[in-house]
Amino acid sequence: MSSVTSSEVPADKPLNELLSRSLVDIYVGQDNTRWTLHEKLLCHHSPFFRARFYNKNNHPDSVSSKTFGLPDSDDLPFELLVGWLYSKALRYPEQEKDIGPMLDLYFLAQQFSMQKLSEDVVETVRAFYHNNNSYPGLRRVQYVYANTSSDNEMREMMVSSIARFLTLGDSIPAHWENALKKNGQLSVDIIRSIQQWHLEGRSVPDARDMSVDRGRESRGGSMQMSKVGFSAIEEGSSMDEHIKKEEDEEEAARGGLNGHASS
Numbered sequence: 001m002s003s004v005t006s007s008e009v010p011a012d013k014p015l016n017e018l019l020s021r022s023l024v025d026i027y028v029g030q031d032n033t034r035w036t037l038h039e040k041l042l043c044h045h046s047p048f049f050r051a052r053f054y055n056k057n058n059h060p061d062s063v064s065s066k067t068f069g070l071p072d073s074d075d076l077p078f079e080l081l082v083g084w085l086y087s088k089a090l091r092y093p094e095q096e097k098d099i100g101p102m103l104d105l106y107f108l109a110q111q112f113s114m115q116k117l118s119e120d121v122v123e124t125v126r127a128f129y130h131n132n133n134s135y136p137g138l139r140r141v142q143y144v145y146a147n148t149s150s151d152n153e154m155r156e157m158m159v160s161s162i163a164r165f166l167t168l169g170d171s172i173p174a175h176w177e178n179a180l181k182k183n184g185q186l187s188v189d190i191i192r193s194i195q196q197w198h199l200e201g202r203s204v205p206d207a208r209d210m211s212v213d214r215g216r217e218s219r220g221g222s223m224q225m226s227k228v229g230f231s232a233i234e235e236g237s238s239m240d241e242h243i244k245k246e247e248d249e250e251e252a253a254r255g256g257l258n259g260h261a262s263s
Helices: 039-045 047-054 060-065 075-087 096-111 115-131 138-147 153-168 174-182 184-195 237-257
Strands: 023-028 033-038 067-070 216-219 222-225
Touching (some): 023 039, 033 075, 039 075, 096 115, 115 153, 138 174, 138 184, 153 184
Parallel strands (some): 023 067
Antiparallel strands (some): 023 033, 216 222
């Protein structure tokens, strides 16, 4: 997806200077929900729409009509985009299920090269997980990977969060182990994220040194797997319940959004 560098972002202007008389109509979703926006405001924040509406090389009809269709987008993410345009603020997610529309908003921001909006969404999602002392679920990470490429801020933030989650955990949740086996790029990215921490050598166990614990403990004269042993996988109903809860919440979120459109 396209993005812009900070050097390409125009200097910010007061809202009153961007509320011109010229308007554009954006049609969203299968129901063609119409959003009438101030052209100058939209184009100020989006190089994509500047090229669309201000490019004299465009087809005359497409320029004069001042319309654009987003048939594959949902209403709620675009509503969040409009709210940000006019207020420079994002609706803080109250629950984890609210992260879905935020991610779709992020993908729209990337599509329309709205760098500042992209940064604000990443910061909002990061703050939500930090403030709630939680981490992105597997489905969230997979969704981001499916809709972004490498060198992406949202992907990097989520991967770094999961790297911390897995590093500090006593075991690897079964669903994460299966995902890492199937997605080699995700596994590599997690390792790269850990490398960027630049951990001191003395804080990392050395399996070559017989004087240090290598994740096993001796019981009754034989080496047994400890709770945090090599390849330990989290077991028990608590993780199954956690996964089921995560799936139920995301399913409920999709169902709720289908009332507007799909999440």
